[in-house]
Amino acid sequence: MPGSSRQIATALQRLAVFWRASQWQVFGAAGLNPTQGEVLLRVAARPERAAELAALLGVSQASLSDTVSALAKKGLVVRRPDPDDGRARRIEATAAGHSLAKRIPEAPEALFGAIAGLGDAERGALLRSLTQVIRSLQEARAIPVQRMCVTCRYFRPHVHDDAAAPHHCALVDAAFGDAGLRMDCGDHETATAEQAALAGARLLAVG
Ligand code: SF4
Structure with a gap:
């Protein structure tokens, strides 16, 4: 390793x-x-x-x-x-x-504070990378499927020219940026394995 x-x-x-x-x-x-x-x-x-x-x-x-x-x-x-x-x-x-x-706080307050200390671009890049790590673990069946954008049939990564909001959610027909990538979305509908693999590759390849 x-x-x-x-x-x-x-x-x-x-x-x-x-x-x-x-x-x-x-x-x-x-x-x-x-x-x-x-x-x-x-x-x-x-x-x-x-x-x-x-x-x-x-x-x-x-x-x-x-x-x-x-x-x-x-x-x-x-x-x-x-x-x-x-x-x-x-x-x-x-x-x-x-x-x-x-x-009850959703996560440790100190952790929120530490994350808030990062810049927008750093938070977006971190979220994108973690999304990919979790998706890979899902693919390997090491963890259960999570309701994330990258495994959702409505997710369209990097389809807009706007660097601040390059992705698109086809469900609500709205653009969003890396910081808006969802880890647990109630509207998530599971994409096919092929769709998820393509979306994951595009998410990492661009940006
Ligand atoms: S429905 Fe939820 S999980 Fe699917 S792309 Fe839209 S925001 Fe992401």
Whole structure:
């Protein structure tokens, strides 16, 4: 492995350790373990089907069911029939769940501060590179599929001349820049493997 790859992997590992320690602290103060906290934040953002949520988090459905039951006992989530599929159920945050979720930061404040210290171009380049790393891990089936622009059938990378907003979302018919690349979009629809590979290659090749 090239030296720079090892250094980047080490840097990511340092961030992961920091993030995990921070999660234990923040979620622990809210009376939750990290998995419960992650589930609560996700369903507070939008209701999720159990199977899809388990896949996103990379846990078994049985494990997710235990977590949801624990959150339901605390009065933070409920299981309801999915309005789009009568046979499925989705998990929703209760009013108490929404209230608690609002008080939990999505990520460590110190990390937001450090990222905010970067310039716009640096943030955009970092997001683009991380998107590609995550997509490669998805392709290798090392992590579950995430709802990112680069794997979305609506994503059109580098189709506009505007350097500040070269990409296009065909769903909302709008241009956006690297800093707008989404890591978890509720409107995401999975592209074919060929489409995703082309989009990923174009995203990296240009700019
Ligand atoms: S629908 Fe969401 S994930 Fe897909 S291209 Fe648009 S912003 Fe990106």
